Amino acid sequence: MDTELDVSFTVNGETLTRRIAVRQNLVDFLREELGLTGTHVGCEHGACGACTVRIDGEIVRGCLLLAVQADGRRVETIEGVSQSGEIADLQDAFHKRNALQCGFCTPAMLLTAQDLMQKNPNASREEIREHLSGNYCRCTGYQAIIDAVQSTLAARSPRGVSQS
Amino acid sequence: MKAPPFAYVRARELPAVFALLDRHGDTARILAGGQSLMPMLNMRVTQPGVTIDITRLPGLAGIELKNGNIHIGALATHAAIGASPVIRQHLPLLADAAAHIAHPAIRNRGTFGGSLALADPAAEWPACCVALDAQLVLASSAGTRRIAARDFFQGLYTTALQSHEVLSEVVIPVPAAGTRHAFIELARRRGDYAIVGVAALARSQQGKLCQLRLAYLGAGETPVLAEKTSQAFDLIDTFEKALTQAQSTLASELAPAADLYHSAATKLHLARVITARALKQLVQLAQPAA
Numbered sequence: 001m002d003t004e005l006d007v008s009f010t011v012n013g014e015t016l017t018r019r020i021a022v023r024q025n026l027v028d029f030l031r032e033e034l035g036l037t038g039t040h041v042g043c044e045h046g047a048c049g050a051c052t053v054r055i056d057g058e059i060v061r062g063c064l065l066l067a068v069q070a071d072g073r074r075v076e077t078i079e080g081v082s083q084s085g086e087i088a089d090l091q092d093a094f095h096k097r098n099a100l101q102c103g104f105c106t107p108a109m110l111l112t113a114q115d116l117m118q119k120n121p122n123a124s125r126e127e128i129r130e131h132l133s134g135n136y137c138r139c140t141g142y143q144a145i146i147d148a149v150q151s152t153l154a155a156r157s158p159r160g161v162s163q164s
Numbered sequence: 165m166k167a168p169p170f171a172y173v174r175a176r177e178l179p180a181v182f183a184l185l186d187r188h189g190d191t192a193r194i195l196a197g198g199q200s201l202m203p204m205l206n207m208r209v210t211q212p213g214v215t216i217d218i219t220r221l222p223g224l225a226g227i228e229l230k231n232g233n234i235h236i237g238a239l240a241t242h243a244a245i246g247a248s249p250v251i252r253q254h255l256p257l258l259a260d261a262a263a264h265i266a267h268p269a270i271r272n273r274g275t276f277g278g279s280l281a282l283a284d285p286a287a288e289w290p291a292c293c294v295a296l297d298a299q300l301v302l303a304s305s306a307g308t309r310r311i312a313a314r315d316f317f318q319g320l321y322t323t324a325l326q327s328h329e330v331l332s333e334v335v336i337p338v339p340a341a342g343t344r345h346a347f348i349e350l351a352r353r354r355g356d357y358a359i360v361g362v363a364a365l366a367r368s369q370q371g372k373l374c375q376l377r378l379a380y381l382g383a384g385e386t387p388v389l390a391e392k393t394s395q396a397f398d399l400i401d402t403f404e405k406a407l408t409q410a411q412s413t414l415a416s417e418l419a420p421a422a423d424l425y426h427s428a429a430t431k432l433h434l435a436r437v438i439t440a441r442a443l444k445q446l447v448q449l450a451q452p453a454a
Contacts, residue, residue, distance in 0.1 A: 002173070003171055003172070023167040023169055023172075024166075025167070025202070028166070044166075044203075044207075045202075045206055046199060046266075049269065052269055058272045059269040061199075061269050063202070063206065064199055066195075066202075069219065115268065131268055133353065133354040134266065134267020134268065134270065135267075
């Protein structure tokens with residue numbers, strides 16, 4: 001039984017080995033130990049979605065996972081996903097369509113939208129709403145966010161066809 | 165807030181979990197998907213002496229058809245159940261219900277066994293398991309025992325699971341051919357906690373419904389199997405008469421508690437509304453296509 005644990009996992013492709021207090025959740029570890037403050041802390045009980053990160057390619061709530069549970073896993077945050085260029089088009093669309101105001105929800109909104117676009121490239125407006133339903137935005141009223149995701153999906157679609 | 169200090173063990177096999185539970189009893193908490201335990205830790209609603217992480221136990225996340233039963237491992241996630249072809253084919257009620265559970269990021273972590281063991285009265289899986297007459301397998305150092313879902317749920321967040329036991333899997337008989345289902349839930353926003361919901365099953369014989377089972381969530385301290393209501397829905401009469409009979413019987417079986425936004429009377433009214441929707445869906449499905 002431990003209150004601290006030695007763990008090793010990758011964050012945005014970089015392997016790290018640390019001793020971590022078991023009670024620390026993943027989002028606090030990312031922000032406070034690694035300085036990756038793009039992942040935000042909102043409600044700390046899974047309601048707001050601001051802490052969304054990817055573990056082994058799947059989106060999860062960073063506040064509902066102990067950092068030590070990431071041992072051996074592949075963690076990706078908004079810093080990694082934006083620096084790789086993976087969501088550059090989506091970020092552009094958010095910018096162009098005013099899909100953010102204060103920006104607090106935006107990193108998680110981008111990761112959640114990207115998750116939908118990878119899984120369901122033909123998502124309808126209703127399916128976009130449904131997939132983003134766990135991410136709160138208190139500024140935009142959501143319409144512009146849905147617009148941005150929808151237009152990015154449309155722009156990606158012919159490119160995907162021509163490549164395949 | 166932040167979680168209080170606690171000790172943590174990452175279990176590698178079930179006997180190790182049993183040993184810890186035998187030693188620590190009520191002060192131990194099992195961490196599965198963590199989508200309810202983690203908020204409770206963060207809000208300091210619970211302060212376990214030791215948290216036993218079972219997420220890496222092998223062999224507990226399967227979804228399999230064996231001898232006419234579907235076996236769902238306790239660690240199967242909501243997302244895995246929602247995406248499973250086996251579930252879609254044999255237990256479509258669960259596939260439909262999965263979409264109502266919170267949001268994608270939570271469905272990726274939250275587990276079937278965790279939801280059942282927590283026994284939130286507004287949760288989807290407990291009501292589905294009662295409707296489907298599921299058997300829950302409870303494992304401990306003394307061996308395993310099975311208990312029917314309707315006996316497992318005993319009160320608000322209270323189950324038959326004892327402090328030395330782990331819910332390891334759920335065995336659900338595949339419904340007979342011709343079984344129809346409906347899962348209807350009302351929530352204020354997509355993915356919110358249910359105001360009230362119903363898991364409904366019935367067999368269709370010559371275009372008529374029989375063996376109706378209605379299990380409600382958000383309508384009492386446990387999932388409620390409304391047997392009198394099911395019996396009151398007698399299609400010797402017209403659909404409307406049968407429905408009225410069923411709806412008026414519902415008050416004798418459901419005891420919904422008021423929440424922040426809905427009085428008990430509103431919830432009972434809404435339970436009647438979704439009963440009508442579920443029965444219409446079942447009857448329409450039972451009609452041969454023109």
